[in-house]
Amino acid sequence: MKRREFFKNSSLLGLGAFFLGAESLKSNTIREEFRHKKTKNIIFMVSDGMSSGTLAMSDIYSKRILGKPSAWLGAYQDDLMQRGLMDMASKTSIVTDSAAASSSWGGGHRVPNGNLNIGAKGEEYEPILQKFKKAGKKVGCVTTVPITHATPAGFCVNIKSRSDQAVIAEKYATLDFDVMMGGGQKYFDPKSRKDKKDMYAVFTKKGYHVAKNKSEMLKAQPNQKLLGVFTEDSLPYSVDAKTLGTDKTTPNLLDLTQKAIEQMKSHSNGFVLQVEAGKVDWAAHGNDFAALLFDQLMFDSCVNHVLDFAKKDGNTLVVITSDHGNANPGLVYGKGVDPLFDNTVSIKHSNDWILQGIRTDATEKEIIDRLYENSGNMKISTEHAKEIIAYYKDVQAEDGIYNPKHLPFQLLSKMQYGHFHVGWNSMNHTSDYTELAMYGPGSEHMKSFMRNDQMHNFLLKVAEVDMLNKA
Template sequence: MLKRSKKTVAMLATAAVVLSVPAYAATTGPTVQSQENQAKNVIMIIPDGMSLPATTIARYMLDGNENGQTKLNMSNYYVGRVKTTWAGGPITDSAPAGTAYAVGHKSTSGALGVDATLTPKATVLEAAQQAGKSVGLIATSEFMHATPAAFSAHDKARGNYAAIAEQMLNQNIDVLLGTGATKVPAATLDILATVEAKGYTVVDDRTELLATDATKLWGNFSNFLNDKGNMSYDIDRDPDKEPSLAEMTQKAIDVLKNDEDGFFLMVEGSKIDWAAHANDTIGILSDTLAADEAFKVAVDFAKKDGNTVVVSATDHGNSGITLGHYDLTGYDSAPFSILAPLREATKTAEGAMALFNTEKSNVNDVLRAYGIEPEGYQPADAASSDRTTKNNAKVNALIETFKSTKASGDLVKIMNQLAYIGYTTGGHTGEDVAIYAYTPAGISKAPLKGLHENTDVANFMASVMGLNLAQATADLFVEVTDREGATIADNTLTLTENGKTLILKANQSTATVDGASVDLQGEVAVAINNRFYVPQSALDLLQ
């Protein structure tokens, strides 16, 4: 494992930190808190965009008896709720949402790893690395997407994929599983070549992932339906080619657990959010259940290990999904079977649409894959007072519309009408979200009970590992923009002090001092908002 050098106990213990709210915030260095209040490992699972009603509906998707009594794996670990606001309002973008969980500060829309003034702040992942722990990131989106990037990069704009990817590549992350190597033009940044040059074992499919015993692992898995730089929804994936989120979680744990100093792992079920944007109920439920299986893997390990905390919370709500909509008249007499159509689907809308042949003449195959009967539902008298009869008339009209347009947006409307699933929007929503946690003996869940700010979650994770986010920030991000002897040009710092000259490019972790190359062990320089920040370790080279 590539590990950063640990700071001395004295350095770690010096900075007392005043944080805004929680009593459990890390106010001292990593070695100060009593060991019985600490865990070596923390696993955070983020089912991105998973509104609470999605978990309710997922139980019915899972429950063949239709009565909703089957529990999700996470159900028994519910501890409280999280407010999902960002610095400027009640409904957050994924970048500041992930940043709140990663650094413990509210941020601005689109910004990653920074506070509301666009000043970089150390993430839980970076602080864990400073303490000598191994670290990993998993996502079903491209790896530089908002949530994984929030834990491992610092930028004012989440769309700056080249700079974000460059930072992440230079962070010395031990395990990174997801996809997205083609999302940046190779002429700008050849991601795979860089990954291989840094000594990673690269795996491209499920078979390679399960077989490898690499200790430095990079997964680049394609969506074999469309190869658009993200992984397939769980229900759509080819299990011979793409690993599940649970399998990726298990592999990451198997690699990281060998570090005697512990590890931090963030796992994101990225595409719940994408399905919610599309109002694709099947996609939401598919990947909610996949994230739930990943949660089980994490908790099963934590119970055996005895030194691991597992935390799970979505970063924000999305879509306003509800069980029941305006056409569910007589709702108090509706049977469990109204949700049965959800279990007929074998593909998400994305997966079903991928079945179209070139001429798009096989529309019936697409409908059946999405759980819809192409010939419609009877009886279908719109004038009837019977709820099912009236609804079937609307469903049949939507089927005919889809046969004409062959548009994904029209396909999802059919299932939502058929199963009485309502939506208020195709965007994010501002409700509080659930938080789930498993803690081993000696570590209390109490700090997460009740209603909390999203920033509190970062502080809890840091505290339980004995980490000090403020000290890590001071170590990793020293501003040198106006420092005497510094010049900045072409995103590169040249700093002369004590007769020595340091040259360090933004997004890089290799410096030169008087022409000699020095590896900063994954500590990366950052240029953001016309300011330049370098790790203290780089400045120490000039002493």
């Protein structure tokens, strides 16, 4: 199908602008700007598990503390991007997991939670990055969680269970993709894999530059295939990396995004890149306010960089969204909420880092001091300190009390409420219609409300890769 035939009805979009007022006129002017440009590159950006409250709090922090709007909402304020909502339900539930969510975009079909591009009856749907690679584009993914995790994998592979990350690493080696970077060394390192297979050696043999730290990543030459796996599991939370100085050796999401674009931008047939802030979701699961806020702000810095690139390039479609909500955090009305929220400027560490460092024999004073020094000068009572001590002594777990599943995240977040006035709905995914934004050629065809499984065909068609759309 020809692009002009598929979008022939969209030629009428600009006709109503005269009657819709100044704002609509401006919006349609933006649409006209891209109407005759080619969608050569696509950068698909996902803040995993981002509820609307997360987006709002990052913008409020940016305005109050940094003195400027966030890049994402600032682009809305400037009428730079098209804006809409997306229904992210899976095949089996109105509340999706990340595997089914990414698969809906990656394979163009809703699948059961936990599956990666495998339907309820075993149907296999060809992932979108495989299609773009066949069409001659360079492709890649970067993330702050293991590169084998659900969201990048949903754009790349077919597998029944998202948990088989060692197998996903093997599948990646067969795809000849151009850039794959994140955490997850335990799925590549022979010392950690059960089968003792050296996946680093496999990728090296296939011509990849393999990087295990920031300096090795930066040595990769443009157009060279690049595998970057920088930590055993996930990358550090942004707030921890800044305080500990690990950002000197371990790249952050902005570093990964910049390098990925640099590796692929000169390709004559263009590129497709997925960028994921995966630990926004992890922080929401832990009701970990500092981790959530500063990882969202890091994602926003990537939005800023990507939009700058797209403006200069002129042929890049930017898609910015989330795969689902998580925990629905937000600032709650009450006396002093403004200055209480401003306490965030003094935060040094995530709750995850704080709780991982509490000994089972810690004293009340040690806990009070640890929280005061690292959680925005928060003062807890002796009674609260006793509650935390009791939690560590009472938990019995074969996989260890320092497994994040067993740490007292919810207990600590409730104590922090009076210090930051941030409330939480739960510790799990929610059924939010997710925020959807687009900039660049192709964005003029975006609907203001989409089903998640419509995104697959949309991306293929605006990039004129219709011939591969056989899933």
